[in-house]
Amino acid sequence: MKADIRVALVGNPNTGKSTLFNILTGLNQKIGNFPGITVDKKTGFCQLPDGRMAEIIDLPGTYSIYPKSKDESIVFSVLADKAKGLIPDLIVVILDASNLKRNLLLYTQIADLKIPVVVALNMIDVSDKAGITIDIDLFAKKLGVPVVPISARKIKGIDQLKSTIAYANKVALQQDTIDVEAIAPQIIGQIKNDLKIDNPYFALQLAHQHETVSYLSTTESDHIEQLEQEFSFHSQKAQAAETIARYNFINDLLYDTVKKPETAHDESISNRIDKILTHKVFGFVIFFAILMFIFQAIFSWSAYPMTLIEDLFIWLQSVISKTLPPGPLVNLLVDGVLAGLSGVMVFIPQIAILFALISILEDTGYMSRVTFMMDKVMRKVGLNGKSVVPLIGGFACAVPSIMSTRNIENWKDRMITIMVTPLVACSARLPVYTLLIALVVPNRNVWWLFNLQGLALTAMYLLSIVSAITVAFVMKFILKARERGYFIMELPVYRMPRWKNVGFTMYDRSKTFVLQAGKVIIAVSIILWVLKSYGPGNTFARIDQKYSQSQYTKTMTPDSLNKVVASEKLETSYAGVFGHVIEPVIKPLGFDWKIGIALISSFAAREVFVGTMATIYSVEGDADKLESVQQKMHSATNPNTGQPVFTLAVAFSLMMFYAFAMQCASTVAVVYRETKNWRWPAAQFAYMTVLAYTASFIVYTLLK
Amino acid sequence: MKLSQLEVGETGIVKEFTDLEMSVKLMEMGCLPGEEIRISRIAPLGDPIAIHVSGYQLSLRKFEASTIILQ
Numbered sequence: 028m029k030a031d032i033r034v035a036l037v038g039n040p041n042t043g044k045s046t047l048f049n050i051l052t053g054l055n056q057k058i059g060n061f062p063g064i065t066v067d068k069k070t071g072f073c074q075l076p077d078g079r080m081a082e083i084i085d086l087p088g089t090y091s092i093y094p095k096s097k098d099e100s101i102v103f104s105v106l107a108d109k110a111k112g113l114i115p116d117l118i119v120v121i122l123d124a125s126n127l128k129r130n131l132l133l134y135t136q137i138a139d140l141k142i143p144v145v146v147a148l149n150m151i152d153v154s155d156k157a158g159i160t161i162d163i164d165l166f167a168k169k170l171g172v173p174v175v176p177i178s179a180r181k182i183k184g185i186d187q188l189k190s191t192i193a194y195a196n197k198v199a200l201q202q203d204t205i206d207v208e209a210i211a212p213q214i215i216g217q218i219k220n221d222l223k224i225d226n227p228y229f230a231l232q233l234a235h236q237h238e239t240v241s242y243l244s245t246t247e248s249d250h251i252e253q254l255e256q257e258f259s260f261h262s263q264k265a266q267a268a269e270t271i272a273r274y275n276f277i278n279d280l281l282y283d284t285v286k287k288p289e290t291a292h293d294e295s296i297s298n299r300i301d302k303i304l305t306h307k308v309f310g311f312v313i314f315f316a317i318l319m320f321i322f323q324a325i326f327s328w329s330a331y332p333m334t335l336i337e338d339l340f341i342w343l344q345s346v347i348s349k350t351l352p353p354g355p356l357v358n359l360l361v362d363g364v365l366a367g368l369s370g371v372m373v374f375i376p377q378i379a380i381l382f383a384l385i386s387i388l389e390d391t392g393y394m395s396r397v398t399f400m401m402d403k404v405m406r407k408v409g410l411n412g413k414s415v416v417p418l419i420g421g422f423a424c425a426v427p428s429i430m431s432t433r434n435i436e437n438w439k440d441r442m443i444t445i446m447v448t449p450l451v452a453c454s455a456r457l458p459v460y461t462l463l464i465a466l467v468v469p470n471r472n473v474w475w476l477f478n479l480q481g482l483a484l485t486a487m488y489l490l491s492i493v494s495a496i497t498v499a500f501v502m503k504f505i506l507k508a509r510e511r512g513y514f515i516m517e518l519p520v521y522r523m524p525r526w527k528n529v530g531f532t533m534y535d536r537s538k539t540f541v542l543q544a545g546k547v548i549i550a551v552s553i554i555l556w557v558l559k560s561y562g563p564g565n566t567f568a569r570i571d572q573k574y575s576q577s578q579y580t581k582t583m584t585p586d587s588l589n590k591v592v593a594s595e596k597l598e599t600s601y602a603g604v605f606g607h608v609i610e611p612v613i614k615p616l617g618f619d620w621k622i623g624i625a626l627i628s629s630f631a632a633r634e635v636f637v638g639t640m641a642t643i644y645s646v647e648g649d650a651d652k653l654e655s656v657q658q659k660m661h662s663a664t665n666p667n668t669g670q671p672v673f674t675l676a677v678a679f680s681l682m683m684f685y686a687f688a689m690q691c692a693s694t695v696a697v698v699y700r701e702t703k704n705w706r707w708p709a710a711q712f713a714y715m716t717v718l719a720y721t722a723s724f725i726v727y728t729l730l731k
Numbered sequence: 732m733k734l735s736q737l738e739v740g741e742t743g744i745v746k747e748f749t750d751l752e753m754s755v756k757l758m759e760m761g762c763l764p765g766e767e768i769r770i771s772r773i774a775p776l777g778d779p780i781a782i783h784v785s786g787y788q789l790s791l792r793k794f795e796a797s798t799i800i801l802q
Contacts, residue, residue, distance in 0.1 A: 090759055090760060091759045093755075093759070095756065126786055126787050127786075128761060128785045128786055129760065129761040129785050129786070129787060132759060132761075263751050263752055263755050264751065266755050267751065267754060267755050267758060270755065270758040270759055270763070271758065271763060271764070274758070274761075274763050287786075297788075298771070301771075301772065301781075302772075305772060305774065305775065305781075306775070307775045310775050311775065395790070399774050399779060399781065399790050400774055400775055400776070402774065402778070402779055402792070403774065403776040403777065403778045403779070404776065511752065513753075513756060513795070514779055514790065514791055514792045514795065515756050515757060515760055515789065515790075515791045515795060516789070516790050516791075517760070517787060517788070517789055517790075518781055518787075518788040518789065518790050519787075519788075520787075520788075
């Protein structure tokens with residue numbers, strides 16, 4: 028789509044910026060990358076009343092043009108980048124009318140960059156209700172910009188905002204807010220002169236942010252560094268002076284234009300809710316109840332749609348294999364691509380539910396209270412109050428949980444959270460655990476109440492949490508902090524969730540997951556399919572030939588003959604050859620080559636284990652028949668010793684391997700996507716494999 | 732007196748800061764000299780704390796609060 032005008036949305040967090048963005052652009056939005064900067068860029072298109080098309084860019088919410096997190100550094104980079112043409116034609120600054128003072132700081136900074144500005148005074152209904160009266164005409168006159176009162180939540184004032192955008196001036200007409208040159212006159216003058224810049228605030232920002240702004244050349248950046256030395260420019264002192272000056276301007280402005288009652292109505296309600304939700308006892312009880320609910324919802328609500336998706340794919344596979352002529356291409360399509368696709372799609376319900384619930388918790392303001400309550404505990408182990416949510420979500424699936432770590436501003440805290448989340452026992456491990464536990468742990472009760480199998484499963488879940496926390500604690504000492512950690516965080520007023528935003532988040536995250544993780548999963552499952560379906564040389568042909576001899580065809584039923592052929596082909600396939608190659612490595616863990624194949628194929632996704640076991644032990648029917656897989660595994664014996672393969676030691680060793688190993692292509696893909704550097708998923712894969720091998724080895728040696 | 736020494740419900744007026752880097756962040760969030768701060772609540776485990784300032788609620792760690800000197 029061709030845009031006639033580029034509009035950037037700028038505002039504090041919790042001001043309804045994303046709601047406004049969704050209203051303006053509808054589903055007509057896309058997420059891309061800012062050139063040269065590894066932060067997502069959300070853009071969309073909006074038809075203006077005069078027929079022109081506006082490209083809307085949603086910049087990350089920030090309290091100030093001075094960045095505190097990587098996300099926030101985008102704001103100035105975009106507004107400054109004349110070279111790459113990122114700079115917008117118009118900026119819409121969104122202000123929360125019920126909390127103007129702090130919101131106006133960002134406005135005054137943006138306004139002084141002298142890019143045309145329009146103010147959207149959001150939540151005007153909330154401020155009206157709270158008894159705040161704003162003289163909008165005088166406010167607009169004092170700022171020198173159009174001010175449009177809106178309520179993004181109630182979709183009011185949007186048409187007026189659109190026409191204000193359409194008819195906005197092409198030159199910046201806003202009043203100066205503070206005397207910028209007075210902050211650091213010498214360096215501002217010199218930068219203006221040397222870099223041919225006419226805006227003093229822009230020059231001052233370059234003095235502050237020249238190291239992070241991509242559009243400056245190294246020589247220019249070095250030159251600014253030199254000027255800083257020469258004029259002994261101290262960035263933080265200058266920033267402090269600027270902030271004080273700006274708040275003086277804001278206080279004067281608000282004194283003339285806004286009348287406020289003593290306590291805001293909304294806030295006193297919020298206070299009463301907080302008394303319960305952050306209470307010493309009830310606070311934690313409610314928090315754990317909510318966690319239980321999320322956990323339950325992810326499992327129970329997703330069960331039905333997940334089966335539906337699986338059935339749909341099974342139906343699709345059968346239709347294709349029936350209608351198309353048989354051959355390797357159809358095999359690849361059915362057993363490779365479609366099987367891989369269904370492995371991706373089946374996670375959509377869990378992802379959608381998890382994200383819906385998380386976005387409700389965020390939208391209402393509860394999430395910041397959880398952070399507030401948990402920060403002290405989490406900090407002790409190298410995490411952050413905000414790490415609680417991804418870790419809990421990890422019980423369902425690490426993929427959406429890792430995506431949700433974006434809320435963590437502190438780089439080190441976020442990286443540690445990403446690194447340990449895959450250790451939490453996700454739902455894909457559940458079928459593996461239940462199969463193996465049922466195999467070796469007797470189904471009886473101890474102390475009347477506790478079922479042994481249930482206890483074993485609970486122990487696996489506890490182990491996952493303990494290991495995640497332990498690894499986080501170790502990483503706290505390994506990773507170097509890039510910045511000082513802060514916990515200066517707004518506790519927003521409680522609000523009803525915006526259901527449309529919840530819907531958008533569900534849609535957005537599911538789409539990202541399918542597109543990003545999907546590519547990897549499909550690729551891996553195609554490779555696996557090839558490895559399982561082909562063998563070196565003409566081994567497969569020889570097997571077919573051998574079993575077409577009359578001694579086999581006469582003595583065996585066609586069914587059992589097929590099973591024997593399939594299992595012999597598997598042994599001689601590339602996957603089987605590979606299994607035999609790695610056997611010496613996994614032997615100390617108690618695994619044979621067949622388990623080796625299951626382990627290797629499980630690196631695509633853990634739940635592949637049951638299916639592979641089913642194929643290897645030539646069970647007919649589908650992998651869901653746990654009973655029959657279990658029976659086959661139970662009766663499986665080692666041909667050399669005659670002893671059963673799946674002893675207690677082997678089963679627990681296997682469970683340890685699945686507990687620690689990074690056997691999930693989607694997680695690897697999403698960690699890469701979130702960190703934008705292959706080193707992170709590689710390091711994660713390495714440390715988890717080492718842990719898995721060590722834990723399996725110890726458990727096997729002890730139980731043998 | 733430091734902000735971290737106030738009890739829940741007590742108020743104080745910001746005088747100055749002992750940590751420049753922290754002060755820059757705090758001032759951006761509306762904790763400026765001359766501004767009144769009320770302690771809204773303390774987290775169940777004793778840290779961080781929530782304060783009311785500039786018309787909204789802000790949470791910060793006790794250590795961060797100890798860099799704010801009151802009048």
